[in-house]
Amino acid sequence: MNFDKIHISLKKNMLNFSRGVIFMCLVVNKGLKLELLPSKSMIQVLEQNIGNARFIWNNILGIYCDLYELFKFHGCPLSPTINNLNAILKMLKQENSFLYDGESTSQQQVFRDLNKAFTKLFKEKHGFPKFKSKKNPKQSFRIQKNGNNIKITNRRIRLAKLGYVHYRTSSKYKKLLKNSKINNVTVKRENGKYYAIVNITTTVEELEKTGKHIGIDLGLKNLATLSTGQEIVNLDLTHEEEMIHKYQRKLNRQKYMSNNYKKTLQKYYKWLNRKNNKIQNAYHQLSKYLVRNYDIIAMEDLNIKGMFKNKKWAPKLQRISLYKLVKMIKYKAEWYKKTFIQIDRFYPSSQLCNNCGYQKHDLTLGIREWTCPVCKTKHNRDINASKNILQKAIQENIVNS
Ligand SMILES: [Zn+2]
Structure with missing residues (x-):
């Protein structure tokens, strides 16, 4: 059997769905991928924010590693807290004023992600968080929804302070975007293209047992x-x-x-x-x-x-x-x-x-x-x-x- 055959049976199965039966609606989180079509000036803005996110991640991680070693030396490894990391971010901003130009929720998101990575390290014995390389073809930053900072119209998406960007996606996704609660947006550069992964809360119909x-x-x-x-x-x-x-x-x-x-x-x-x-x-x-x-x-x-x-x-x-x-x-x-x-x-x-x-x-x-x-x-x-x-x-x- 190959994928084509599976595709056919999938359609058949959908036709077999008995009409009139009411299925329960289930609440789920989904990530919808939109292809962004940024102008040249917008690419600069996106790159600036990608760079900031990487800068913050690497610097907090670097400072934290030093502190971790220091505390470990004294017999009590420092467990990271949001407060600890937030203090480090403030310090970084004072030293690097260009960070003030970036989107602030995406900067907070970085240390939330970093905090998560550390929690995994301590609780689940996951690997130590890695430094992010500029050369990696995949780069990203995330914006948390906060009031009206993210807005999506039929053709454009507004990303907080960054402004509007045109996008392309299926009509099915456009409909979903209109009718769902938006949680956050991850902007990603992957293989030369820019994408927005919009995380939404929506419902799906329960499948027949x-x-x-x-x-x-x-x-x-x-x-x-x-x-x-x-x-x-x-x-x-x-x-x-x-x-x-x-x-x-x-x-x-x-x-x-x-x-x-x-x-x-x-x-x-x-x-x-x-x-x-x-x-x-x-x-x-x-x-x-x-x-x-x-x-x-x-x-x-x-x-x-x-x-x-x-x-x-x-x-x-x-x-x-x-x-x-x-x-x-x-x-x-x-x-x-x-x-x-x-x-x-x-x-x-x-x-x-x-x-x-x-x-x-x-x-x-x-x-x-x-x-x-x-x-x-x-x-x-x-x-x-x-x-x-x-x-x-x-x-x-x-x-x-
Ligand atoms: Zn046997």
């Missing part, structure tokens, strides 16, 4: 194998990747930021965006399909970070960026009140015979098909694994509820 459950084995050979036996093939991104590499090589030969370099950069970004959009669309379709058709969706808790350390797996995994798909399924399941379960990644889902429970300890990665020596069932490795994942998840779900 289907009584069906599904186990998913995420893999390398196929993107995913479902416990129904369906195989979802990886996207073919060969052409996009060839073009990306072609322009990357060209950029390496050209003089940095010369006119020709800039022209090539545009082409390079174009193909990067094409590739990302293709992945994004396919993942949206697949996650929608799963959430619409199944009440329990089960999957392994992948140690994606660990996999990246394995050199052989890294390039493929990077390409298919599985974590994005997992995240999408997770939040859509949450929206529509479906159950998403991730089972322990050490559960031997590939080795167990789904029919009799026999464990084949010597199953290596290369074996795609095997026959159970006890009950003689023939197994496709991935389908068997996805069935086991589903079974395990249902057991856990019963225990927990």
